[in-house]
Amino acid sequence: MDLIIEQASSFAADIDMVILLIAVLAGFWFFLAEAVLFYFIFKFRQRKGVKAQYITGTRKEEKKWLHWPHNLIIVCDLVIIFFAIKVWYDIKQDLPPAQEVVQVIGRQWSWQFVHPGLDKQLGTADDVATVDELRVKVGVTYHFKLESRDVLHSFSVPVFRLKQDAVPGRVFTGWFTPTKTGTYDIQCAEMCGMGHGLMQGRLVIEDEAAHDEWLRNKAT
Amino acid sequence: MSTMPIATTRSMTGIPTGRLAVWWVIGSEIVIFGGLLACYLLLRNLYPHWGESAAHTSTLAGAINTFVLLTSSLFVVLAHHAAERKRHIAAFFYLWLTIGGGLTFLLIKAFEWSYEIAQGYTITANLFWSYYYTAAGIHASHVIVGMIIMAIISFDVLRQRNLPRVELIGIYWHFVDIVWIFLFPLLYIAK
Amino acid sequence: MTEQNFWQKYIFSTDHKIIGMQYMFTGMIMALIGGYFAYTFRMQLAFPGTEVFGFGTVSPHEYNSLVTNHGTIMIFWVAMPVLLATFGNFLIPLMIGCDDMVFPRLNRLSYQVFLLSAIVLVASFFVAGGGFGGAWTAYPPLSAQAKYNMTQYGATLWLIAVALEFVAFLLGGINFITTLMNSRAKGMKMYDIPIVLWMIVLASILFMASVGPLIAGAIMLLFDQTLGTGFFDPAQGGDPILWQHLFWFFGHPEVYVVLLPAMGIVAEIITVFSRKKLFAYKTVLYTAFATGVLSFFVWAHHQFIAGIDPRMANVFAVTTLLISIPIAEMLFVYIATLYGGSIRLTAAMLFALSFLAAFLIGGVTGIFLGASGADIYFHDTYFVVAHFHYTFFPIAILAVFAGLYYWFPKMFGRHMSETLGKIHFWGTFIPFNLIFLPLFFLGAAGQHRRIYSYELFSELNSADFQNLRVLATVALIVMLIFQLPFLYNFFASMLRGKVATANPWQANTLEWAAPSPPPHGNFATLPEVYRPPYEYSVPGRESDFWPQHEKPSGESKA
């Protein structure tokens, strides 16, 4: 996965691990089933003088061909469930304590971000509000408070492997910790009307000095 | 066109085809009303203050309507009773009593609603009233449909045709009655 | 039987076969519209901003409308009518050995309501503001308020069309269920019913049980749009998430509503063309039941990141992965059926086998989306798009073509050309994979759905990705072109094809006991049933098939 798209948050690798796990387990069954399917199509193609066999599939030794894969798939499913829920729990359910909080507001068709100012507190006079540009410090654990002013939006940062819908009237809390600097895309992932496809934001991850410099510039 | 396919006369399950279909109709209606009432209940639990709005509904009108529907249910089951004994005149008479019950129900509903709307409790007043009018409105539309079908059947019955259909419309009518039995405490009594 | 004029015979017919045809042709026309929409927005994605041949430039507003209505049409006006209504209407009375549906006039009404719904939907493209563009899921508040979606009339008409379509299928479904339950031929017991009929009826039951809340929801949304109520408006105390639950409570079983009939069609075809008894008939039934029951417990996996409580998501992740078990087992049964067979690769069989091969991909990729942790990333990306096309395309296109090639001799009394059929098969199957395999990759790279143009997104605007998009679009055009041989084959064979005998494929089920095409009333004498439907290659018998209605000739089978 990280070959296709960069990992820029602390949990991106966990999600990629789950994806890889499923790819291996499900991929095994997939290739096995396809191989058997094509082998059968080839092996049992119509030939002169060879009559098809009469197999009801109700005798025990025949049914074992269903039971064994059936049980093995249950085992694979349980493994996948375990890891999927573990990752889910870490990302969505159990938030680590926040060092800073940013507010994310979805609108038709722009993202508005409220950054805490130099005092690192949201809701004070030196908050910095921007449109379509989120600036965060690398290595700092952020909570985001996600809101929507009109219709459904979805705050999606592919490099973070992060996605959460914004629902009008509700406030969602989530978290992320950026792990590398750079400039990345923020997309809207929930149909929000005519400008949905053009609702693009930028995520700037920078080190603390650059971020403070930017805040100071904004303050003046 | 009027020849009935042989398929319709078969009955592998032991239930006549018409009645089996009516049961499935009712099954599908259960989920429609059930879905609506489930939504209502969810939000009712979220917003305890809906009780204040519910206090403005007329329990008396609701109770009278329950009485009217229960009585019409009695008439339609008597119509079925008569139809089974091939007393088609009596069945016709009872069917029209049932339709009269439906009409009374709608009339009371009309007075009740016009009074409430005059008070300012329209469908957009708040969400409780939205549910109130939507649920009762869908129910009332079922009453109207039932009355129309019943009127059509009643004339068949008078000509001594399709007597088993009295039972089918009866089952439907009872179902409409049962829906109201639940709507009444949900919308009127619970304050 | 009295002589009927054209209108009585073909337009206002109560004959189940004609009604099935009406559904089929309406579905085909709608499929052409849906395909045209797909072509238009794929062109926009491959060559953003340029003028699309046959449409003009696509504005973002039109793009949303195209995407929305492509999805709506393909599911509600193509997959449902063709899989459920066409095959259901055509096959149920024939396969259970009776003369018609139990309620022929209800059946006609069902089609008329369906036709009305299709007309309303098509009309919605031409009203002021254009067709509805809020995605086929129609999440409020976007779908509820004209100031957000800017399609005041389009949204309302779209909703009315969908609601009418549900009513049509409720009427049809009641008919299917009652007919199968009550009107089977003498001797046809529960386990003598062909799988396809089980599947169609199970699907009808699933549909009936799941659609109720959404019908109520549609009425509520309609009031939101037209009267200004606040059922889904948070400012008035409503809840947008409630609609999502209402929608997906129906929306997920809906997948199985179309999947099961497709599975049934494939079961018929692979048994006939491999001359094999279905491996473990009862297991197929049990897995179908299990799928049906489980499908009511999984709907919220569509909403993992939509704002449902994260604790509840865990429950749904478990149920979602569990549903993979019966589906996988069903596929294993089909593959096992091929073992020891004598496989004839006719066009119908090719489509049926390709269904298995392609649906496996669709099923396997579903696990990525059902696993809640991985879904955080994949949700609403092209991975999802590719996944459900790998399920819906085999269901609604491959299985349907398999069924058409297989039952065409029975429908019209003539054979379709096998050569053209094979050309059509390869021209459909290969481009299909070329369309959607790149989309898996693009989805994994973080490309989101329903995006008008990727030019603004620097991570997605690379030349390599754009080439993949062009590849998918070109493959789509190739695939659409390869439908022309099919259309020619279909209509030419109807008039001039090789005349078919009553049982050209040497199949067992009852529809082949009727003449091809069956007259009004189907059977000269209504058949009786003596044995299960898949008795192929029974040892000790001269011929390798043993029709259900053939009287036992004294000699006992092994």
Add this chain to the structure above:
Amino acid sequence: MLRLYVVVALSFSLPVVASPRQGKQTYAFCAVCHGERGEGNHTVGAPQIAGMEEWYVREQLLKFQQGVRGTHPEDIAGMRMRPMARYLQNTAQIEAVSAYVAALPTLKSTSTLKGSWVKGEVHYKLCIACHGADGKGNSQLKAPALVGRSDWYLLTQMRNYKAGVRGNDPKRDPVGMTMRPITMTLDEQAMIDVVAYISGLR
């Protein structure tokens, strides 16, 4: 692959040059909100734009694209406009659509506000220097025409200028900056009055 791309692209696309046809095509994007005749749509916050000066349309589109307009959190309608403007990617498209908008016949604006025409005339003296006594604007001074614009839109923009939502970027929007001190002198009622006066101008 690339060759295929080129072949298909050529066969389905038109060369990118500004032309009246392109203007009409591009305007289809705008028409969803601003209407086929450029009459605007108050419910979605889209002003009447029919007959707006070509140079003004072009400049505003560029300002939206560059984020000079439509990036302030209070400017809700502007934030809806910004992604749309950003989709016009080459200058030819902007030129074409500006020309198309300018060529749309000017419409009479319907009045949605109640203000005093008499008091408005007094306040309008502030505006005359740039926008002209007849409200027809002055392209040399980069002052657009005010007649034919939606009155609610004019009011919103004056509020925006006053609150610093628009025209507070000295580097990138010096022209907008000049509006700011003038709106500072007007209170809410005065703005409504002056808009009422403008609506009465022919």
Add this chain to the structure above:
Amino acid sequence: MSEHTSAMHYVKIWAVLLVLLIISVLGPMLEVKILTLITAFGIAVVKALMVAAYFMHLNIEKRYVWYLLVMMLLVVGMFFVGTASDIMKPDGRNWVNRAAQDLRTPAADVSADSQQQAPTAH
């Protein structure tokens, strides 16, 4: 199918139903919350079952019609349970339904307060 039952039988059922109706109307007048719930909904269930069993003749209908109807009710129940955690509460793990919270405060009852008290009967 109901050859053995007389018309009087139905009238008796009807009379019982009416008595239940009166109880369900009078019950809430005691203003006891629990009693209201029991009389209103408990009796509704009893009434519905009585109508279903005796008027719709489910008591002598084939068994699986019951199964069919109960299956549909279970489906609705499933919908209710799966949806409740999101809709029925104003907040949950990592989310708050602020709009609902605002409305739950008594002052926010939108329209009814401005209206005069309507009589409960007319």
